[in-house]
Amino acid sequence: MGTVEPQVAADAQAAVTDGFQLVIDALKLNGIDTIYGLPGIPITDLTRRAQAEGLRVLSFRHEQSAGYAASIAGFLTQKPGICLTVSAPGFLNGLNALAHATTNCFPMILVSGSSEREIVDLQQGDYEEMDQLAIAKPLAKAAFRVLHAADIGVGVARAIRAAVSGRPGGVYLDLPAKLFAQTIDVAAGRSSLIKVVDPAPRQIPAPEALERALDLLRGAKKPLIILGKGAAYAQADADIKSLVEKTGIPYLPMSMAKGLLPDTHEQCASAARSFVLPAADVVMLIGARLNWLLSHGKGKTWGGKGHKDWGGQKFIQVDISPTEADSNVRVDAPVVGDIGSCVCGLLAGLGNWPQPPADWLNAIHEKKSANVAKMAETLAKNPSPMNFHSALAVVRDIVRANPDAMFVNEGANALDFTRSIVDMYKPRKRIDVGTWGIMGVGMGYCVAAAVVTRQPVIAVEGDSAFGFSGMEVETICRYNLPVCVVILNNNGVYKGTDINPRGGDVAPTVFVKDARYEKLMEAFGGVGVYARTPAELRQGMEQALRSRKPTLINAVIDETAGTESGRITSLNPSAKKK
């Protein structure tokens, strides 16, 4: 019988599982197949074992990029994007993305290893000592710590529910080093795991709220619909399109809602934005908040006399959160529920819907036509050096020809001009700086967009914006992702012409002149293109989309072309001083 003994021992050994394994099992059980992270103590073996178990583990050069990737994966998939970091400094590098996810309502879980509780709590100076849970809490929708292997299932389940239910957000999950090596009985481990049932339950709006909203909208003389990224997140594309088309109401897409209906749709009022906002009498917000991006629903943008005066509009607000209404101005008809259920309810109640008054539609049409014609004239010019417009006329054509490509955008002028010039044709294609106007999301977004959608990715980046995540071009090359980065290079932040009046150092907004960013991509085996004309840019982009090779096009833009802060010059305190 002696020969059987090793088998018994092996069985006995196999009859336990550990913290590493339970974390992996819990994620897999809940359909999570990708981890965005950066290895090191105490999570290196978690990344190795996750990969060995068939999870896709994408390693970044900086946790911030991994975090942004996870956050946008959450936006695109409605499943929490997982960012995995080491303790203290790694955790802090990921924290920006966690806060970004919470602010933008993207479901994400920052999973971070942490140091020994006993030492951290007595502040005895552990390796990478930090009370991470306390620091994460105010920046996250929820924050949890797991101390026992048997609780990993509950911890992961709670994190998933918190991230995706109701208004989605960033969740922090703290896993101390000791947890990973803890062993428990395999059967007990298995039964401790939870497959989350209905993680983001539908929230049905009240019938009277729908009726109130429809009554208000029906009586409007100058109705307007504003679609926010909450509407894009909801994946209720067909119903949203149907609601807009059946009501015949003009609509404005917020930046990341572009493409929910094609920007070329006849009801799209983007080209007449500064006309419709002050003129509208009833505005229905769908998954859009009245924050700074909509001038808080008041002030001159909305036809108010002073910069804080109400313009007289009545608002209908369709939102998942009951506390969103009245955040800035009175909301006369809040409709609270998930966007899909709300839009479905509104559609059901339309009945014999009267089309909006013709004079309203005609006035918008007139403004639109005039502005579109003016823009066409500007875009047709071919100045030398190239400016934002002549470069973006090329990008606009390429996106029109490749409507399935994902589109990443950050910068100031590089953002604002692109948003207004480059039309989107399909939902959730455009991903950008979001609620905060944050720089640094670029390359992380590119990685996640390529991995999640398997579509080619086009990124239009300011040269400053690109710098925040530029090292991730190595990540893009390593995973051989079909990403075409276009840097609109104007030698600096806003423009490259500032002068330091004292001489010596260059001005704070100015970079090295004629920097050759394309060589960064070549350094890792990708394709670099130096483009000084629209024709060279077009050729580079077409080639990149054909080859699906990682490509970086350094598009040289007139360094005098930008304006201070792009389109938000008015937020600069110096502008307020006047």
Ligand SMILES: Cc1ncc(C[n+]2csc(CCOP(=O)(O)OP(=O)(O)O)c2C)c(N)n1
């Ligand atoms: C994390 C972060 N840091 C700083 C800023 C301030 N900021 C706004 S736009 C911008 C860069 C603008 O320059 P660039 O990307 O080159 O765009 P350009 O206007 O030159 O086209 C900066 C630094 C920010 N928004 N986010």
Ligand SMILES: [Mg+2]
């Ligand atoms: Mg610039």
